[in-house]
Amino acid sequence: METLDPDLLRTFLAFVDSGSLAQAAASIGRSPSAVTTQMQRLEEILGEPLLAPQGRGRGLTPAGEDLVGHARRILAAHREAWLALKGARAAGRVAIGTTQDFADSGLPDLLRAFAGSHPRVR
Known part of the structure; x- marks a missing residue:
């Protein structure tokens, strides 16, 4: 079983929050092609398409919609653990x-x- 890389989840949520791959790329300081590659990697790991053509852009598939809440909770737990451990040592x-x-x-x-x-x- 592969794991969900927090960096891939951050990229996914940047897309969700901004609504486009180009805006997601700008918000996380990556190129649009890097964001596309990361999204493809996440889809490969999960074995499900997360994005689908929608109008002139892309929208979330049902699997993408399902991932949003999980991704937010995973990243919140990741940050909480990091702060607890790093803060205790600072x-x-x-x-x-x-x-x-x-x-x-x-x-x-x-x-x-x-x-x-x-x-x-x-």
């Missing part, structure tokens, strides 16, 4: 430059939240 010093207004209003809450999730960072 250590060192942080220097911050800001305006006095933000230092008085928004910064204290932001620093409290950051310190709670990154206890080894000073």
